[in-house]
Amino acid sequence: MKGKTVLLMIVSTLAFAVVNALVKYLEEYGEFQLVFFRCIVSLLISLIQLKALRISVWGNNKLILITRGFAGVLALIMGFALIKNIPLGTAVMLIYLSPIFTALIAVYWLKERVRSIQWFYLLVCVFGVFVLKKGEISLTFEMLLLGFGASSIAGLAYNCVRVCRKTDHPLVVVFYFPLIGAPVAFVLIFLFQEWIWPTTFDWFLIIALGGFTQIAQIALTKALQGDKAANAMVLKYLGVIHAFFIGWFFFDEGITAISAFGVLIILLGIVLFSWKTQQKKDRII
Template sequence: MIISALAFTLLNVFVKSLKDFSVYQIVFFRALGSLFFTIPFLLKNKISLLGNKRGLMIMRSVVGLISMILFFSAIKYIAMGTAVSLRYIAPIFATVFALFILKEKIKPIQWLFFAIAFAGVLIIKGFDDSEIEIVGVLLALTSALFAGFVYIFIRKIGDADHPVVIVNYFMIISTIIGGILSIKNWITPIGLEWFILMSLGVFGYFAQLYMTKALQVGETNQVAPLKYLEVIFTIIIGLIWFKEVYTVWSIVGVLLIVTGLTLNVVTKKKA
C-alpha cells in the first residue's frame, strides 16, 4: 500500500508539472500508458477483452473518466495535497449512494466520522479564501462525487468480470475520448515531455496494482488507512518541488478529512 501511495503521488506530481498541456491530453496519455499493461495481460491469460457486464463497465468508465478529468483540472487550481484530500471524500459519497441504491446499511458511528471529514472540507474552504480557489475546491469535490458512482458500478459488476477487464474498459474509453477532446489544443511533446506523459500510465497502473495486492494479502482495516499516506507524500513534494503554500487551517482541514475517513474504514471493516 505504501508503494501504491508513492506511485499515486508521482502521478499527481507529474500531472501538476504538465501545466502547458490540456487536461484532455494528459488523460489521453494517462490512459494510453496503462493499455500497454492491461491488454497484454488479458491476451496472455486468454481473458476476453469484451467481458460480461459490458453496459455497467461502460458506465463505470464514463463516470471514472469524468472524475479523472475533474481531478486533474483541480490540481491545476489548488495545492496537490488539498486536491488529493478532497478527492478522498469519494468513499463517503459511495456509502451514501449505496444506502439508497444498493440498500446497504450504515452504522450510526459512521455518520460521525463522515461529519468529521466534511468539517475538514468546510475548514479548507471557509478559512482559506485567500489561498485556495473556489473553482479548484469545487472541481475536486465534484471529482469525488463521480468517483463515488465508480464504487457503486464496481459493486454492481461484482465478480462477473475480471478486475483488469474493468480497468481495460476504463483505459480504452479514456484514451478514445481524451484523444478526441485533445485534438483542438494538441501540443506535440518534446524530449523529456514524452517520458513524463507516458509514465503517467505506468504510475497509474502500478498504483492500482499494488493497492489491489495490498487489500488481497492484508487485513483491510489495517492496510486501507495506509493509502492516505498519498496525502502526506503529496504535501511534502508540493512544498519542496512546487513551493506550494499550506496555511495552518488548510493542514487542519486535511487532517480532519484523513482522520474521519480512516476511522470510517477501520470501523466499517471490523464488522
C-alpha cells in the same frame, strides 16, 4: 477492514500521488492530452497483462463496465483540470471527497450498510480535509463546482467497480477505463485543444504517468472488490496528506500550523473508522 485492503489502498494512494505530481509538473499540456496519454499507456499495459493471463478483454457485465469507463474518464478530466489550475493540495482535497459520494451511492445502489458511528468518523475526515487547507487562497465558484463534480462522478465509477466484483476480473475492469477514455480524450483534443508534441524527457514522464496509473488502478480495483466500498474508500484520504507534502516539497506550497492540525484530524478519522469496522456490536443504520 481487511489488512490486504489497507495495503492495497496505501499502494493505490501513493501511486496516485505520483500521478498527481506528474500532472502538475506537465501543466503546459492540456488536460485532454494528458488524459489521452495516460489512457494509451494504461491500455497497452492492460492488453499485455490480459493476453498473458489469457483473459477475455471484453468482460461480462458490459453495461456497468462501459458506465465505469465514461464516469471514470469524466472524473479524471475534471480532476486534471483542477490540478492544473489550483494548488495541488486544494485540488486533491476536492477530488478526494469522493469517498463520501461512494458511501452514499453504495447505500442506495448496492444496499451496503455503514455503521452510524462510521458516518461520524467519515465526517471527521471531511472536517480534517477542510481544516488542512483552510489557509489556502479562496477558490472560485467554478473550481468548486468542478471539484464536487469530479468527486461525485468518481463515486459513481467506484461503485461500478464494486458491482463488477463477482462478474469480471480486476484487470478487465481496469482495461475499460482507458478503452473508453482514450477515444473520448482524443475527440476532445480535436475539438477544443491544440496538440503539443512532448520533449524526450516529457515522454519518459508520460510513460511513468501511465505506469503509475496502472499500479494505482489495479490496487484500487482489488481493494474495492475485496471489501465494502465505504471501508476501502476512506483510506483514499491518505492521498490528501500525500498531496499536501508533495505540494510543499516540490511546488513550494506552504505548510501552516492549521494545515498540520488538519493532517492529524484526518489520520484520527481514518484510524477510528478502520478500528470501528471490526466491532460487531455497533448499531447498524
